Amino acid sequence: MAHPPCQRWGRFWHGSTRKPHQFRKGEDEGCFAAALAAVRRWGGALEHPADSHAWAAFDLARPPRSGGWVRADFLGGWTCHVEQGWYGHFSRKPTWLYANGVDLPALIWGPGEQRLHPVALERHGYAKARRIGMAAMIGGKRKTEIREATPPAFRDLLLSIAASAVPAPLAGGK
Incomplete structure (x- = not known):
């Protein structure tokens, strides 16, 4: 199971809006490239936030938001869009998976229900509460840890996908 750093590939790849x-887009010291190569070679899965710029940079097909596994590339890879909210995350947390050489499980597909923080809704109204999302209302010293956490049910699902991996044969039949 690969989870390369996503900070330089996501919506705020450039850094703070302030x-x-x-930063430069994709500046992750080769972590995504190494993770993708490992999943292609050894089998397994890679997790990244939905709309990750890494998909375009590595010529991977964008998965449909409606869900389902689709061909990601011509190297046997598959990709999908899934929301971690279905598996216990406090927000919807849309996520893209890339998998190769594994059993592709049926996941809970499609968008989850809209989740708005009641305090944000009361303070700012529907439009802004929807725009800032649930994660913006998480405060304190652990906000990043809480926001980025993978729910146990989703973690277990990812580990089960990785456990079904079959390595690709080496060139030359070895």
């Missing part, structure tokens, strides 16, 4: 473009 200090834009302090």
